[in-house]
Structure formats: structure tokens, C-alpha cells
Amino acid sequence: MTRRPVFVLSALAFGAALTAGALTAGAPAAHAVEVPEHAVITCQSATLYENYDFSIPGPVNALRTLEAGNKVGHTRGAHPVYNGWASVQDFGPNDWGFVRIECLGGWGSW
Amino acid sequence: MNRITRTTALAAVVLAGATTLTATSAEAANGRVGVRETVCAQDLELRTEPLGARMGTLHHPETFLVERVSGTWVYGFAYGDINHRGWVQDGWFC
Numbered sequence: 001m002t003r004r005p006v007f008v009l010s011a012l013a014f015g016a017a018l019t020a021g022a023l024t025a026g027a028p029a030a031h032a033v034e035v036p037e038h039a040v041i042t043c044q045s046a047t048l049y050e051n052y053d054f055s056i057p058g059p060v061n062a063l064r065t066l067e068a069g070n071k072v073g074h075t076r077g078a079h080p081v082y083n084g085w086a087s088v089q090d091f092g093p094n095d096w097g098f099v100r101i102e103c104l105g106g107w108g109s110w
Numbered sequence: 111m112n113r114i115t116r117t118t119a120l121a122a123v124v125l126a127g128a129t130t131l132t133a134t135s136a137e138a139a140n141g142r143v144g145v146r147e148t149v150c151a152q153d154l155e156l157r158t159e160p161l162g163a164r165m166g167t168l169h170h171p172e173t174f175l176v177e178r179v180s181g182t183w184v185y186g187f188a189y190g191d192i193n194h195r196g197w198v199q200d201g202w203f204c
Contacts, residue, residue, distance in 0.1 A: 051166040051191040051192050052165075052192070053191055053192060053193055060191050075163070078163055080158065080163060080164075080165055087163065087164055
């Protein structure tokens, strides 16, 4: 009677560990990545594109139009900038894309 | 008796859940060096290095030519919307 709970707890812990492992393995690129440097859009409007196509070369797949003051993330010196197109995280929908580097400013302002 | 039944059932549910998740993740395959693999994931981030900065996002059924495998990451050329080399997490090819 005193051992049964120990077995049950062990089984539950094993199951939970398996579940956690499966979830970790099942999440593509879900590893923790450092929060990028905080910035804001300084242009009146700036188109956010999903990818930068090196065969054009240029941005492809317009996602949305960002407006002045929108919060984005881009770590200078660490995140790619291709021909003036900077990889940024849009803190609105929390996804990533490319905007013109000259439309980024207000570093660390929020 | 009821307590044993409840705990056994709970353990079974947890284990069943783990098995289901494992089976789901096992549907995708690892990349093979020299093979132009098809991306199976809906979204697969291309990165500058393993766990590095994002370079872009690949989608099914875009293709990726695997040139090198390093642990759980593969390096190669991303066709489709990016057309550039980078790293992606392994295990998300069809």
C-alpha cells in the first residue's frame, strides 16, 4: 500500500517526460532564441516581406504594411541585412520578415 | 480499489498521449546528404547557423538540398522563395 503510490508517480513522471520530449522534438525551430533588440518603424509605412529571394535578388511575399511606431525587433550585427533589407520580428503577430533598414529606429525605446 | 483504477487510468492516458505525439513527429524524416529533400513542415525556419538568426521561412513543398548534417541540424541550399544556403532543423522532410 505504501509502495503503490510511488510506482504510480514514477509512471506518471515517465509519461510526462515522454510527452515533454515528444513536444520538444515536434516543434520545428521552436528553440529559445534571444529576444532581438527593440526598435520601432520610423517610416510612415513600410512593407514587411516574408523572405528575401537571393535569385532576384529582392524581397518576396508581402505580409503586411507596418506603420510608424510599430514595435519590431532586430539585433544589429547579429540579424541579417541583405542589400538594405533587414530581418525583423514583428511584435504584433510575433512573426518574422524583412523591412528596409532605414525604416528602423528608436533602438531600445521600449 | 477506486483509487487504483483512477491512477492507472490516468497513467494510461498520459502514456497514450506521449505515444500519439511521438507517432506524429515520426511522420517526418531526416535529411540525407546529397539529396534534394522536400520540406514537409508547414513552416521551417532557415537560419544562419544552428539556433542562429532567421534568414527566412521554407514551406511545404519547397525543397532543400542537404549538404551537411550536424547533430539535429542540416546545412544546405534552400530552393523556392529563398535560393540561398543556410541551416534548418533536421527531421522535417517528406
